[in-house]
Amino acid sequence: MILEGRGVTKCFGGVVAIDRVDFAVEKGEIFGIIGPNGAGKTTLMNLISRLHPLSAGEIRFRGRPLVEVPAHAVARLGIARTFQIVRPFPGMSVRENVAIGPLFGGAGARRSVLECLRRADETLEIVGLAARRDAPVTALTLAGRKRLELARALAMDPELLLLDEVMAGLNRTEVVEVKDLVVAINRRGVTIVVIEHVMEVVMSISRRILVLHHGQRIALGTPQEVASDERVVAAYLGKRYGQPRAEAPTL
Ligand SMILES: Nc1ncnc2c1ncn2[C@@H]1O[C@H](COP(=O)(O)OP(=O)(O)OP(=O)(O)O)[C@@H](O)[C@H]1O
Ligand SMILES: [Mg+2]
Known part of the structure; x- marks a missing residue:
């Protein structure tokens, strides 16, 4: 388990x-919420x-209680x-907006500005924004700003x-592009926790899904398990995804 909440x-x-x-995220998975x-x-x-302190309970990252880690150091831990x-x-x-991440927070913090700009260029290549790297961020569309994030x-x-x-x-085409990007990032070995309202996407990319309702966990399981859970259907999914199905729907 890379992340555990109790x-x-x-x-x-x-x-x-x-x-x-209570929840636990396994290393390497895409975990939907x-x-x-x-x-x-x-x-x-x-x-x-x-960003917020817990009122009660515990969250561990790689076995270590996060409460021991100062808030500003969480990114340096690898989150x-x-x-x-x-x-x-x-x-x-x-490009400068992306370079800020590794400059102030990343796993290898205190890198030089030059290294961070180089890292920004590599990352912009991955998310498909390389051609826009010198543009002012204000020139980006919503889809562009999501890629920048x-x-x-x-x-x-x-x-x-x-x-x-x-x-x-995002529009349908952009959703598919970002979905593919998230899957590609996961294949590079990054564990991902994803909050998403676009059901086709979260159902098709997540290995397991946590369903919250009024702050409580009402289900946790594979997409098939949560899609056929009566409480989940009643609270959130409605009829469209409520039928028990053999396979997760795909786009
Ligand atoms: N900083 C805050 N101060 C006070 N109440 C808050 C704060 N943040 C969230 N809440 C409340 O906590 C509850 C959960 O909000 P939260 O934003 O986590 O929901 P969400 O599931 O992300 O919703 P959405 O799908 O709309 O993004 C809501 O009742 C919200 O009003
Ligand atoms: Mg929200």
């Missing part, structure tokens, strides 16, 4: 955003990346993430990559 709980005032959730709006998906990711709301540094180029996280050489709705707002 009794993970987060309260905001009176709101229990994450309620005693799904659930209705407000279910607690982003909050769980914020707890893993230490990188994207944000649901993409906020690039507006005054900088695409992926590149910025990837440039940090993570062992574990947390993706929060990298496909939201």
Whole structure:
């Protein structure tokens, strides 16, 4: 197990955003998190990346409790993430935005600026943004900014990559491109936790899926298992994915 959560709980005032959730992510897998709006998906990711402190419970990364790690050092441990709301540094180029990741946070932090720019170029090549590297980030479309987010996280050489709705707002063609990219990154050996509302995608790429509802875990299993789980169908999937099926749907 690369990542393990036990009794993970987060309260905001009176709101229990994450309620005693247990989960474990295996090294090398794509682990999906799904659930209705407000279910607690982003909050769980914020707890893993230490953006928020836990209210109760424990999360371990490679066996080590994350509470022992200062929040700013999490990326250096090998955990990188994207944000649901993409906020690039507006005054900088695409390439400079990507170089910031390894410069300030990545696994091999304290590299030289030159090395970080080189790393940015390699990563922009992987995500298909190499031709735009000198463009101002403000010139990118939404799909471009999502790729930039992926590149910025990837440039940090993570062992574990947390993706929060990298496909939201993209058209069908762009969704397929980003899906293929996520699978390609996973094949390079990066374990991925992915929050996604595009069901065809999350069902086809995830090995296992955690389903949250009102902060609670209502299911955890293979795509086939969660798609045929009555509670999951009632809370989230509805009829379309609710039929028990032999295989995960593909795009
Ligand atoms: N910083 C915060 N302060 C107070 N409440 C918060 C905070 N962040 C999240 N919440 C609350 O926690 C609950 C879970 O929110 P969260 O953003 O994790 O949901 P989500 O599953 O990511 O939803 P979506 O699919 O809309 O992105 C919601 O009730 C939300 O209002
Ligand atoms: Mg969210």
